[in-house]
Amino acid sequence: MPTALITGVTGQAGSYLAELLHRKGYRVVGMHRRTSTPTTGRIAHLLEQIEIAQGDLHDQLSLIDALKQYQPDEIYNLAAQSFVPTSWNQPVLTAEATALGVTRMLEAVRAVDPSVRFYQASSSEMFGKVREVPQTESTPFHPRSPYGVAKTYGHFITVNYRESYDLFACSGILFNHESPRRGLEFVTRKVSHAAASIKLEVQDTVGLGNLEASRDWGFAGDYVEAMWLMLQHDSPGDYVVATGTAHTVREMCEIAFGHVGLDFEDHVVSDPNMVRPAEVEHLIGDASKARNVLGWQPRVGFKELIEMMVDADLELIERTSRNET
Ligand code: NAP
Ligand code: GDD
Numbered sequence: 001m002p003t004a005l006i007t008g009v010t011g012q013a014g015s016y017l018a019e020l021l022h023r024k025g026y027r028v029v030g031m032h033r034r035t036s037t038p039t040t041g042r043i044a045h046l047l048e049q050i051e052i053a054q055g056d057l058h059d060q061l062s063l064i065d066a067l068k069q070y071q072p073d074e075i076y077n078l079a080a081q082s083f084v085p086t087s088w089n090q091p092v093l094t095a096e097a098t099a100l101g102v103t104r105m106l107e108a109v110r111a112v113d114p115s116v117r118f119y120q121a122s123s124s125e126m127f128g129k130v131r132e133v134p135q136t137e138s139t140p141f142h143p144r145s146p147y148g149v150a151k152t153y154g155h156f157i158t159v160n161y162r163e164s165y166d167l168f169a170c171s172g173i174l175f176n177h178e179s180p181r182r183g184l185e186f187v188t189r190k191v192s193h194a195a196a197s198i199k200l201e202v203q204d205t206v207g208l209g210n211l212e213a214s215r216d217w218g219f220a221g222d223y224v225e226a227m228w229l230m231l232q233h234d235s236p237g238d239y240v241v242a243t244g245t246a247h248t249v250r251e252m253c254e255i256a257f258g259h260v261g262l263d264f265e266d267h268v269v270s271d272p273n274m275v276r277p278a279e280v281e282h283l284i285g286d287a288s289k290a291r292n293v294l295g296w297q298p299r300v301g302f303k304e305l306i307e308m309m310v311d312a313d314l315e316l317i318e319r320t321s322r323n324e325t
Contacts, residue, residue, distance in 0.1 A: 008078030057101030209274025242285020
């Protein structure tokens, strides 16, 4: 039974990856940082099946200890400060976790077991002010936020450790992936939750920033399969993971509100605080390499994804209003 260590297991993608690897028969170890209140809500249903290792990307020794104790065959480094707006407020913390945290994980691999297979959660935010459309593995990067800059460092340090030390280190350049488990501040979930709340008369409006920004949005459950496939391949590499279709925030609002019989124009108001100092206007990925080399393809389409999120939020709000957990 192979052992997988997932950093960021309490996050959106970490929870789907833990489910996938457990289904595949892995011994799954999730790395979790110490917090004053529990953050294990997304993996509550898995806590009997997986093991939890305490560790923090800011603390080198905790990573080395986790590797020594659990001796993983595969490491999926998903932990990061992942919310783009926060990276302008906390650029140094973002660089510590999202950039230098990658080096600390790679150093732990080198120190404990260089034969470990390593996955780094890189991001389409690295393309930023895009140089070509659609974006591929060879499109140059032009990040537009401290988060994007930190992820670009994380990507290149992964490539560098592969080239310098012959590590089996892969970088997955993933475009936006969403689900009912998405954090509430990200735009898809903010809108799905608002559409459900407004339908159930819990609130009346929602404030959004740039409605014309467009993203290549896919389903997180599909994208974790690509992560696993990268580490099963004969040789390490870098892969774009995307659907190849893009939609604006406005189109996403139309679908979400339309699904509950509402017109988004009656409820979406402009919130200048949500406008970013430097915006990524348009992202769309070409995942031909992942399709041809790994045999990966997305299953859930955009409309189905947004409707799934709205349905889950309707159920969540109704359950909460009945005081159930
Ligand atoms: P997420 O929901 O924000 O989860 C982030 C995870 O990182 C959480 O488990 C968080 O723990 C953990 N974490 C943060 N700082 C840490 C630290 N210093 N030490 C240890 N753990 C720490 O993110 P996600 O959407 O699942 O994304 C997973 C990864 O993929 C991230 O690296 C993200 O940047 C990257 N990515 C995401 C997307 C996307 O569209 N979702 C696209 C491309 C790349 P707590 O629960 O304690 O906060
Ligand atoms: N969050 C948010 N809130 N975004 C808004 C809002 C709002 O009220 N109104 C408009 N937007 C626009 C943002 O300006 C951005 O262009 C787009 O919606 C998507 O924003 P997010 O959902 O916050 O995601 P992101 O694209 O910035 O970053 C996500 O995807 C990256 C991959 O490209 C995160 O998951 C990153 O961690 C990930 O790397």
